[in-house]
Each structure stands twice: as structure tokens, then as C-alpha cells.
Amino acid sequence: MSTDTTSAIGPVEGGGYDVDNPAPYIEAPRKRTGRTPRATRGNFEMAAWLFMRLSGVVLVVLVLGHLLIQLFLDGGVSKIGFAFVAGRWASPFWQVWDLLMLWLAMLHGANGLRTVINDYAERANTRLWLKGLLYTATVFTILLGTLVIFTFDPNIR
Amino acid sequence: MPAGTLYRGREGMWSWVAHRVTGVLIFFFLFVHVLDTALVRVSPEAYDEVVATYKTPIVALLEYGLVAAILFHALNGLRVIAVDFWSKGPRYQKQMLWTVVGIWVVLMAGSLYPVLGHAARELFGS
Numbered sequence: 001m002s003t004d005t006t007s008a009i010g011p012v013e014g015g016g017y018d019v020d021n022p023a024p025y026i027e028a029p030r031k032r033t034g035r036t037p038r039a040t041r042g043n044f045e046m047a048a049w050l051f052m053r054l055s056g057v058v059l060v061v062l063v064l065g066h067l068l069i070q071l072f073l074d075g076g077v078s079k080i081g082f083a084f085v086a087g088r089w090a091s092p093f094w095q096v097w098d099l100l101m102l103w104l105a106m107l108h109g110a111n112g113l114r115t116v117i118n119d120y121a122e123r124a125n126t127r128l129w130l131k132g133l134l135y136t137a138t139v140f141t142i143l144l145g146t147l148v149i150f151t152f153d154p155n156i157r
Numbered sequence: 158m159p160a161g162t163l164y165r166g167r168e169g170m171w172s173w174v175a176h177r178v179t180g181v182l183i184f185f186f187l188f189v190h191v192l193d194t195a196l197v198r199v200s201p202e203a204y205d206e207v208v209a210t211y212k213t214p215i216v217a218l219l220e221y222g223l224v225a226a227i228l229f230h231a232l233n234g235l236r237v238i239a240v241d242f243w244s245k246g247p248r249y250q251k252q253m254l255w256t257v258v259g260i261w262v263v264l265m266a267g268s269l270y271p272v273l274g275h276a277a278r279e280l281f282g283s
Binding site: 073078081083085106109145148 | 188
């Protein structure tokens with residue numbers, strides 16, 4: 001690769017100046033050249049930003065539907081019990097609904113709390129420990145909930 | 158509070174604060190909710206015993222608060238998406254917030270009886 005494209009400043013010695021070009025040519029500061037280091041980070045934050053919006057739209061439907069069934073229709077919270085859960089999870093439709101809601105809500109909430117920790121925990125060590133606790137609790141809860149949905153036994157007793 | 162931050166107040170900042178607060182509250186509830194539901198793998202009695210506490214008047218009030226937090230977070234979340242993706246979103250963010258608040262008030266009024274009716278009957282008799 002020639003020095004013409006890798007240097008941010010054009011050759012000073014050796015002329016090139018004239019009435020129309022009285023100063024050395026300086027490339028735009030952000031121009032990518034052969035010397036620009038490769039990006040060390042991916043687009044994780046952009047992906048997380050997009051995930052919050054996409055999962056949010058889906059969660060509006062899943063969570064409001066869940067609330068309507070559990071807290072509003074057929075006597076609201078009064079009807080909930082083991083038999084009611086068994087009745088709903090007898091259907092693969094509601095199993096998939098609840099599984100999707102569990103995963104999306106946990107990841108949406110975990111990313112939200114990650115943002116909050118990044119905003120308010122000023123010491124690097126504090127951030128490390130809070131996020132470690134957050135990720136541990138998140139993985140545990142997602143796995144526990146998934147296990148419960150897949151291994152539910154209506155005849156447990 | 159971190160130094161050097163600039164809080165501008167008004168609709169934009171306060172809706173952001175409310176979105177944060179409701180989001181954190183909902184997330185903490187979600188942990189508890191997955192744990193209580195996991196009791197169906199212990200025994201029907203263990204699950205029914207815990208759910209019975211959810212049917213008391215005090216917890217009914219908490220459930221009304223949960224509905225309030227989720228409805229605001231859902232409606233304001235849709236507003237945030239509109240601000241980000243709709244070309245005129247930023248210009249109408251205030252109007253959209255007051256629309257969110259209006260819909261929220263109507264839905265919360267409509268939720269009074271379905272969510273709190275059983276608690277009122279228990280407290281004041283039917």
C-alpha cells in the first residue's frame with residue numbers, strides 16, 4: 001500500500017503547491033485508512049438497543065394478555081390455583097406463550113438493569129459485582145422457569 | 158448523584174424516570190413470580206398456599222400497583238419506539254406522553270373493579 005493512502009497528511013516536501021493548492025492536503029479526521037486499527041468492539045450496544053424495542057413490542061402483547069387472563073377475567077386472582085395452572089399448561093399454545101414471555105421478559109429486564117447499573121455505579125468494581133449478581137440471578141431464573149414449564153406434571157400427587 | 162449530569166426536567170425527563178422506576182420494580186417482581194410459580198414442581202399444596210396470600214386485600218392493592226407499573230411501562234415503551242423510529246416522533250413526544258397518561262388513567266379506572274373487587278367484597282362484605 002502506498003504512503004499516499006495511509007498517511008493522514010499528504011507529502012509536504014517535494015511540492016505539489018501552487019496557486020490552487022496552497023496548503024498540504026489533510027484528509028478528513030475519521031477517514032478509514034490502512035492504518036486505522038480494526039474495530040475492537042462489535043455492535044453489541046446497538047443490538048441491545050434494538051432488542052429492547054423488538055422484545056418490548058412482543059412483550060406488550062404477551063404480558064397484557066397474561067394479565068388479562070390472570071387478574072381480570074373469570075374472577076381475577078381468586079380462580080388461580082394448581083388446577084388452573086394445570087389446565088392452562090395442558091395446551092402447548094400456553095406453554096409456548098409462557099416460555100417466550102419468560103425468556104423475553106427476563107432478557108429485557110436484565111438488559112434494562114444492566115443499563116441502570118452502568119449509569120449509577122461509578123466504581124468499576126461495584127459495576128463488576130452488581131452485574132455479576134444480575135447475570136447469575138438472570139441465568140438461574142430463566143433456567144428454573146424453563147425447567148418448570150417443560151417438566152410440569154399435573155399428576156404430581 | 159453523578160457529577161456533571163444535566164437533567165432537563167419536564168415531560169422528557171420525568172417520563173424517562175418513571176420508565177426506569179417501573180421497569181426496575183417489574184423486573185424484581187418477575188424474579189419473585191418465577192420462584193412462586195416454580196412451587197408447582199414441589200406440590201399442589203405448596204403452590205396453593207402461596208397463591209392464597211396473593212388473594213388477600215393487601216396483596217390485591219400491590220397487584221393493582223403492578224398493573225399500574227406494567228401499563229405505564231408498556232404504553233410509554235410504545236412511545237419511546239415511536240420517538241426512535243417515527244420521523245415525527247421527537248416533535249410530538251410531549252403530546253404522545255399526555256396521550257399515554259390519558260390512556261393509562263382510563264385503563265386504571267377500568268381495572269379498579271376487576272382487580273380490587275374481590276378485596277372490597279372481603280373487606281366490606283358483599
